[in-house]
Amino acid sequence: MEIEQTxxxxxxxxxxxxxxxxRRVAVVSHRTGRRDLVIYDPHDPDQACETxxxxxxxxxxxxxLLGAPRIIRRLDDLHREVEGLVSEKLPIGTESPxxxxxxxxxxxxxxxxxxxxxxxxxxxxxxSPAPGFVLDAGDVVVVVGSADSVQAVAGxxxxx
Numbered sequence: 001m002e003i004e005q006t007x008x009x010x011x012x013x014x015x016x017x018x019x020x021x022x023r024r025v026a027v028v029s030h031r032t033g034r035r036d037l038v039i040y041d042p043h044d045p046d047q048a049c050e051t052x053x054x055x056x057x058x059x060x061x062x063x064x065l066l067g068a069p070r071i072i073r074r075l076d077d078l079h080r081e082v083e084g085l086v087s088e089k090l091p092i093g094t095e096s097p098x099x100x101x102x103x104x105x106x107x108x109x110x111x112x113x114x115x116x117x118x119x120x121x122x123x124x125x126x127x128s129p130a131p132g133f134v135l136d137a138g139d140v141v142v143v144v145g146s147a148d149s150v151q152a153v154a155g156x157x158x159x160x
Contacts, residue, residue: 014038035059060124087144089120090154094137097159103141104131112152114145 006014008028016026024040034053041049054062092099098106109115119126119133120140126133135141143153 037062063124065123084146085144086147086150087117087142088150088154089140089142090157092135092137092139092141092157095159096135096137096157098135098157099137101135102131103129103133103135106156108143108153108156111156112145112149114143114149114153116141116153117144118142 001017003015003017006016008014010031012028012030012032014026014028016024018024023042024045026036026038026040028036028038030036033056037052037054038048039050041047103116103119117128118141119129119135120142121136121138141153141157143150145153
């Protein structure tokens with residue numbers, strides 16, 4: 001699928017694509033941080049028939065809803081392709097020494113060779129979180145690696 005990016009001078013960026021059923025959809029990201037989800041009229045591709053303005057929380061929730069199943073499916077595909085690769089969803093409990101701290105403090109990759117590929121927080125998913133991402137109690141981290149390395153991450157995050 002091709003996504004077209006168009007600069008909108010004084011406004012921001014528009015990312016647009018056509019669905020397999022022929023509908024045009026766009027996301028306009030304004031310089032102010034506002035985002036508009038635009039659905040175009042199927043009979044007039046230059047006419048928007050619906051525009052939904054999303055605040056930051058709404059945009060994050062929608063991204064999480066749309067992105068989470070895709071990430072899980074990709075991980076499942078990877079497991080079938082690479083023997084010995086596992087992924088686990090590990091909760092960050094209130095007793096974890098890393099609750100309230102940047103993820104990089106745990107040095108998971110350096111210590112175990114496994115990778116944290118996503119963090120699920122409430123209704124949103126953060127894919128490929130940076131080391132400065134602060135973990136909260138209640139988060140669920142998605143870890144990929146060998147069975148032993150993933151088990152080691154579980155111990156680290158639990159405080160062992």
